[in-house]
Amino acid sequence: MIAVVQRVLQSSVVINGSLYSQIEKGVNILIGFEKGDTVENITRMAKKCSELRIFEDENGKMSNSIIDIDGEMLIVSQFTLAGDVSKGRRPDFTNAMHPDLAKEYYEKFICECKKIIGDDKVKSGIFAADMKVSILNDGPVTIIIKL
Template structure:
């Protein structure tokens, strides 16, 4: 599974003119399930995401996690992160999980965030929707986290 996280001062997702998810200070996270991913990869990725130190401590060093700062999370499904861009000028999405599996893993990921991240507000995008995502990247700070299935 893949998570592209951005430290933000605010972020929002709009679908059909309606804001369906919005956060203040925290992380906006694009989440993608790849073929052969299972809840095991989702759980490992979530543990890494919640513990990843991207917020400044009193010395200005990135030593605090979203849990440490009681930050918000905005989770947005984004299958295009799995694109194979190695040949040609059109991406291939064969590395992405099927839509059914992708939705199940995204829903599992969101459910686990609600269960494990009681510190901040959690918002989400909508799987399969045409979303408009806005954010103010703080830093900018952006990181790519990826967990591969064992043996991959």
């Protein structure tokens, strides 16, 4: 399981030319699932992403989590994170989880994040949709988490 967590001032998903979801200050999470990932890892990843201290406190230090700042979360599925480019120039996606199971894991990940930071604070894209994702990275701050 791979998550790319970006601290954002704003992020949105457009599908078929229409705004599907949008957040203000918070994190954009690109999440990809690989063969061998477990349900237990979903809870662990949701907790890690929600408690990641990447927001500045009153002293300018990254000491606050999304929970501390009452921020929002936009979660987007991205199977290409499982791409292997160690050989050649074309990514190999054989390590990506089967789409049916990956969709189930994606939905569980969203539910776990909602349990932690609140239903109204978590937005998402649509699994396997052709999405246009806008990310206004703040910092920039980008953290890659692999479980």
